[in-house]
Amino acid sequence: DIQMTQSPSSLSASVGDRVTISCRASQTINNYLNWYQQKPGSAPKLLIYAASSLQSGVPSRFSGSGSGTDFTLTISSLQPEDFATYYCQQTYSNFATFGQGTKVDVK
Amino acid sequence: QVTLRESGPALMKPTQTLTLTCSFSGFSLTTSGLCVSWIRQPPGKALEWLARIDWDDGKYYSTSLKTRLTISKDTSKNQVVLTMTNMDPLDTATYYCARVISGSDYEIFDYWGQGTLVTVSS
DSSP, rough: OOOOEEEEEEOOOOEOOEEEEEEEEEEEOOOOOOEEEETSSOOOOEETTTTTTOOOOOTTTTTEEETEEEEEEEEOOOOGGGSSSSEEEEOOOSSSSOOOHHHHHHH | OOOEEEEOOOOOOOTTOOEEEEHHHSSSSTTTTTEEEEEEEEESSSOEEEEEEEOOOOEEEEETTTTTTTEETTTTTTEEEEOOOSSGGGOOEEEEEEEEOOOOOOEEEEEEEOOOOOOOOO
């Protein structure tokens, strides 16, 4: 199975900060990389798909980059509603796998 | 409007078989490129993909759980059913179903149910 490793596992940030989360795949996954946001008690929400495409309705402060094995999610200016846990996911194989998550909390 | 809703038992005993139903609306599993996946999340832990069923009845299972899982669909009822045998307390989790769109160069889980918490305890 393809393993997904996120870093950091958690980070503390302030409103207005630029936040970057990394995700590494154990083998090349081309651009089959998605990012989700999850808030406590809620289902995950799709933010970015195909590594860099913004899902409809998602604010433009969210962006994704990368290809092959290394990917990045960037929040350009953190907003109060962005404090949450973020997951990367590969769908290159028929057996999707998620990263372990990155929790973004208030500094 | 796409919606999905999971249903199943809230409490189970070890060794029992779990049956979960995902009832959905706003799309059909007869449409090419559409699939439904099951994902679970133990309390305070990460998401874990379990299984997927495709519009053409293709079925895929987590490598680590494949001996315990069975996924099926009833297109007339717009339902997908997941069974998991030999439940253990470590299977305590919120179980989600999600719609999957399989495109030419992407695959996304774009709509999710609200999840159902299954607790396994003797």
